[in-house]
Amino acid sequence: MKTKPHVLILGGNFAGLQVARHIRDYVKPEDAAITVVDKRSYLLFIPNIPLEILENKNPDSSMHLPLAPVLDKDETRFIQAAVLDIDVESKKVTIQPTERPGSTTDVLGYDYLVIALGNRLAFDKIEGFAEYGHSVTDGFYANKLRRYLHEGDYKGGPIAIGSARFHQGTKGKLDFIPIAKAACEGPPVEMALSLASWLKHHEKGGPEKITIFTPAEMIAEDAGKKIVGQLLDIAGGMGFGYKNKLEDINRIGKDGIEFANGDSIEAEVKLIFPDWTPHEFLKGLPISDEEGFVITNRQMKNPDYPEVYAAGDAAACTVPKLGSIGHHQSYIVARQLARDLGALTDEEANDELYNPEVICYSDMGDGKAFYIHSNVWFGGDTEILKMGRLYYDLKLGFKTSYFAMGGKVPHWQWKMGTWMGDKI
Numbered sequence: 001m002k003t004k005p006h007v008l009i010l011g012g013n014f015a016g017l018q019v020a021r022h023i024r025d026y027v028k029p030e031d032a033a034i035t036v037v038d039k040r041s042y043l044l045f046i047p048n049i050p051l052e053i054l055e056n057k058n059p060d061s062s063m064h065l066p067l068a069p070v071l072d073k074d075e076t077r078f079i080q081a082a083v084l085d086i087d088v089e090s091k092k093v094t095i096q097p098t099e100r101p102g103s104t105t106d107v108l109g110y111d112y113l114v115i116a117l118g119n120r121l122a123f124d125k126i127e128g129f130a131e132y133g134h135s136v137t138d139g140f141y142a143n144k145l146r147r148y149l150h151e152g153d154y155k156g157g158p159i160a161i162g163s164a165r166f167h168q169g170t171k172g173k174l175d176f177i178p179i180a181k182a183a184c185e186g187p188p189v190e191m192a193l194s195l196a197s198w199l200k201h202h203e204k205g206g207p208e209k210i211t212i213f214t215p216a217e218m219i220a221e222d223a224g225k226k227i228v229g230q231l232l233d234i235a236g237g238m239g240f241g242y243k244n245k246l247e248d249i250n251r252i253g254k255d256g257i258e259f260a261n262g263d264s265i266e267a268e269v270k271l272i273f274p275d276w277t278p279h280e281f282l283k284g285l286p287i288s289d290e291e292g293f294v295i296t297n298r299q300m301k302n303p304d305y306p307e308v309y310a311a312g313d314a315a316a317c318t319v320p321k322l323g324s325i326g327h328h329q330s331y332i333v334a335r336q337l338a339r340d341l342g343a344l345t346d347e348e349a350n351d352e353l354y355n356p357e358v359i360c361y362s363d364m365g366d367g368k369a370f371y372i373h374s375n376v377w378f379g380g381d382t383e384i385l386k387m388g389r390l391y392y393d394l395k396l397g398f399k400t401s402y403f404a405m406g407g408k409v410p411h412w413q414w415k416m417g418t419w420m421g422d423k424i
Contacts, residue, residue, distance in 0.1 A: 006112070018407060021074060031341065054365075081097045112307050145269075161210060180216070189362065222319075296315055298354040373418060
């Protein structure tokens with residue numbers, strides 16, 4: 001009996017889950033086996049965590065989408081395990097189950113491999129973060145900040161919000177991908193605007209309490225100079241502080257942050273977005289750049305190992321590390337795999353290749369959000385910034401529909417949402 005080809009997907013958050021689910025639009029369970037591996041049993045819906053913090057809600061109660069029930073519907077196997085090693089020569093992946101401590105390792109073979117493991121947030125590289133830092137990147141840090149703000153610990157002092165230096169590889173870099181000094185700066189801008197609203201409503205001040213900082217020449221540079229200029233004009237008029245070209249964070253102390261360029265910011269709350277780094281086992285692999293991000297072409301396929309794909313933050317070409325880019329890549333990977341498995345033609349699979357755009361819906365407090373659609377950083381001519389209640393509703397609505405559809409957002413719906421953001 002002929003063995004079905006095996007597609008092994010490492011990672012079950014946005015990019016990995018969407019790849020797994022979109023493949024089934026083209027390839028039936030009897031024609032290919034699909035396995036998803038993730039150390040968590042659920043997808044963490046990261047974009048809406050800040051909303052939960054400021055509304056004093058526990059994101060661990062509302063931002064988890066269980067993976068197994070969703071994947072069972074597609075007859076896709078789910079394994080809760082950590083990835084320890086990838087051998088691209090023998091096409092094997094070493095894993096260790098994470099349900100209970102003490103598990104032995106196991107080895108999974110593959111015909112096609114999708115690396116969608118996201119990134120490693122390097123908080124541990126920032127001196128003083130554990131004692132004095134805050135963030136909004138997951139349930140643990142979200143609840144730590146939520147309790148600090150809502151349970152009386154916050155004394156009303158100054159707040160600093162910004163990014164540590166991002167280290168991007170250049171080996172195999174696609175020529176239209178710029179070099180970034182910050183991994184993704186939509187979240188710092190979002191937190192600054194929405195937190196200023198929270199301060200006002202809790203009679204603790206307003207924008208004048210907050211300083212936004214960046215290691216780059218310009219914050220959120222991937223949005224384009226025109227859009228960032230508009231945002232900075234708005235922020236400056238509201239009273240926000242702003243510092244750029246700080247290079248990196250040297251250390252965090254009780255009273256503030258010290259930077260590599262010798263500057264410092266006084267702050268009671270130090271809200272940090274760290275360096276996005278690859279997982280250690282990816283470093284030194286023949287599919288990775290010098291930092292450890294997986295090299296791909298515009299088909300999201302490794303040029304030297306064409307059975308290996310990458311999507312989301314683990315891919316070298318994902319700059320900035322943005323959810324909308326991961327969504328686009330997952331759609332491309334699914335169609336390319338469908339071609340590999342005989343379900344699509346070359347022409348059908350290559351109908352859409354990687355062409356990055358920044359698409360972002362971000363809370364700004366008071367039931368409003370800002371919407372960005374831009375590709376000028378990549379050489380395009382789209383540069384749209386809008387604000388209002390509609391975009392806040394769209395941000396909330398996306399999370400609701402995402403959970404209702406089990407992470408399977410049709411590509412046409414994603415495009416329709418962008419069209420609405422642009423036109424309405």
